[in-house]
Amino acid sequence: MKLLICIIDNVFADGVEKQLKQQGYRMTELASSGGFWRKGNTTFLFGVEEVDVPDLKRALHSACLNIEKNKQLKTKQAHRYTSFLIDVKDAVPILGFNNDLN
Structure with a gap:
């Protein structure tokens, strides 16, 4: 399982x-x-299986292009979004969960 931020x-x-x-x-x-x-x-968090990551990235890109087309935006920025892909097991410290429940 992966976490796409x-x-x-x-x-x-x-x-x-x-x-x-x-x-x-x-x-x-x-x-x-x-x-x-x-x-x-806005920050979106997606939990996704590793095999589904390419489809999710394509869907994100396609959605942004559709929005640009529908709103007739002429974006000056090189990127519409920035994403980070990490293993869910590595996300525990980032998300603030603590394994010590003493």
């Missing part, structure tokens, strides 16, 4: 969420702010 520009967030839910993907959405891209963004 996807930080996406707010311009794309609602559309990506809607399109990926329609395709059956489940996600957790975190509102985020700060200096990652120096603008508003």
Whole structure:
């Protein structure tokens, strides 16, 4: 099992969420702010089997392109989102879970 952390520009967030839910993907959405891209963004967490990662990445890319086309956006940025893929077992410290439940 893998955890895909996807930080996406707010311009794309609602559309990506809607399109990926329609395709059956489940996600957790975190509102985020700060200096990652120096603008508003949303962070999505996807739990996905390793064999399904390429399909999820294609779905993310396709959703962003559809949004650009429908909203007639001419994006100046090179990337629509940034994603990090990690093993779920390695995500435990990142997510704040503690194995010591004393």
